[in-house]
Amino acid sequence: MALADTNTKGRRKSPFLQFVIKAAKTLGAIAVTMLGLLFVTFFIGRVMPVDPVLSVVGERATKEIYDAAYIKLGLDKPLIVQFFTYVIDVIQGDFGKSLRTGFPVSIDIKRVFPATLELATLGTLIGVFVGVPLGVLAAVKRGTWIDQVARVVALIGYSMPVFWIGLIALLVFYGILGWVGGPGRLDIFYEDIVPSVTGMILIDSALAGDWTIFRNAFSHIILPACLLGYYSLAYISRMTRSFMLEQLSAEYVTTARVKGLKESAVIWRHAFANIKVQLITVIALSYAGLLEGSVLTEIIFAWPGIGSYITTSLLSADMNAVMGGTVVVGLVFVCLNIFADLLYKFFDPRAK
Secondary structure, eight states: OHHHHHHHHHOOOOHHHHHHHHHHHHHHHHHHHHHHHHHHHHHHHHHSSOOHHHHHHOTTOOHHHHHHHHHHTTTTSOHHHHHHHHHHHHHTTOOOBOTTTSSBHHHHHHHHHHHHHHHHHHHHHHHHHHHHHHHHHHHHTTTSHHHHHHHHHHHHHHHSOHHHHHHHHIIIIIIISOOSOOSSSSOGGGTTOSOOSSSOHHHHHHHHTOHHHHHHHHHHHHHHHHHHHHHHHHHHHHHHHHHHHHHHTSHHHHHHHHTTOOHHIIIIIIIGGGGHHHHHHHHHHHHHHHHHHOHHHHHHTTOOSHHHHHHHHHHTTOHHHHHHHHHHHHHHHHHHHHHHHHHHHHHOGGGO
């Protein structure tokens, strides 16, 4: 009997059961995270010094109209009931109606989010394809003028205010030189010509084969994307340099060099291969930061994205739109973390 108990305890769980348990834990963590986010957004919406009833009926409404709207919005119910009603509505994709646009918030977000996604994606690509090689080069050339230049570039990216760089870039490259398009996503006479498939104009115009609109859209997006890409590469290059310095000082790198391996193989095949997992986290955080934190860039360049949408809604006391946009941004963070976990297993078999 004792031997049977020992065999039962030592028996490993089946791969399917392990997958089910891990999936349940992941879904549970996502549910708890989103529930906490919903609670925070709901709480902020209630403590803001804005009367949602007055936002609907106006300041000149009679007491009867005010009371009727108060009951219709469910504000007469206990807060806990209001919160669970809010959670159920969000699960169904109902964020309420925007007071500013008059449309459901979900439709507004579906319209504006692709613009931010397109801008942040291009900015992240610039940050990765410039920042990673720059960080590796700075680590390899540690203490040289190349390293100093890379560190100054990263420091400027962290220090300079985004609104100042954006205004100067607009003045120089659009106002004086005329190399790029102005604010907005397209010139006004190109709007609503290409059918919207993804909501991202570069992709939609390419799918439609309309390269005139593609070039016009690219001329508008390249400047704000480079601005976001600069801030992204400042972070990515700095972290890449730090990770590479740690690997280049390890014993296995010294051993590889003693064996006579080419320096390029030592750097890229050995040292860089060991920082891929760390870089995934850095890039995912940078991407999420651009999706959420490009508010000033969108305002300066009149980019109709979710950051500009949330800011304008907040200034208009449109709390349904603010709360809906905040929940979507939080959901993006969660999805990017899950995607990063999946990439861990691809690049690092030890994580499986």
